[in-house]
Amino acid sequence: MINYYFDNANELKPYTHQLDANDDTFPPDNALRIAPEFKEGFYPCENNGKWTLVEDHRDKIIYNIKTKEPVKVDYLGKIKKGFTLLEPFEFCKWEQNKWILDELQRNDYIIKQNLSNITMLVSEANNEIEILKDKLELDIATDADKKLLKKWKLYRIQLKSIDANQPNIVLPIKP
Incomplete structure (x- = not known):
């Protein structure tokens, strides 16, 4: 005979181990003489002198x-x-x-990304414009530099005209 032990200190009383039993004795209070059944996704636990299968999601x-x-x-x-x-x-x-999908959460994220992206692009445009203005002030700007300065200024205006509070924006093409 075999005693199938369960943990009677646990509220679900899960199966713990088995040991050989004496033929002429009763099982201890925390053991049954009926072998527990094992099934994928469940674990045997004692309930009123019987094994019952309880959901087992451990380690998930x-x-x-x-x-x-x-x-x-x-x-x-x-x-x-x-x-x-x-x-x-x-x-x-x-x-x-x-x-x-939480569209409001997604749109808020996209809008924040748009605002950040536009801020970065405006900063880049400001830097390019300042360099081209310096060339103009120092009288070393070429005709190509003068045309490029106008393009960067137009690009900056286009960026500032974008309604960044919309999730779907179209950015102008960089000069």
């Missing part, structure tokens, strides 16, 4: 549905409320038991 990664923070599962049983096995993606929010 779950995600907080509010913060999207990943957490490694270290317990037996169902996934805790407020968590999911579904991996979040960029610009998503939890809705109706799934991750969905």
Whole structure:
């Protein structure tokens, strides 16, 4: 005979190990004489003198549905409320038991990127214009420099005219 032991200090009483038993004795309080069943994704636990299969997600990664923070599962049983096995993606929010695209979040990100990009391009245009103005003031500007100065000024005006609060913008072509 074999005693199949379970951890009676744990609320789910999971199976722990097995040992040979004496034929003429009763199993201890934390053992059954019936072999537990093992099934993928479940773990045997004692319940009222019988083995029951409990969900086993240990070592899987779950995600907080509010913060999207990943957490490694270290317990037996169902996934805790407020968590999911579904991996979040960029610009998503939890809705109706799934991750969905949060267009407002995505658009806010794109708008911030647009503003940053335009600021960088205006700064670049300002630098080019200053150098060309210096050439003009020092009387060393060529006709090509004068034409280029006008193009950079027009480019800067076009950049400043863009409504960067829209997610889909078209940038002018750099001179």
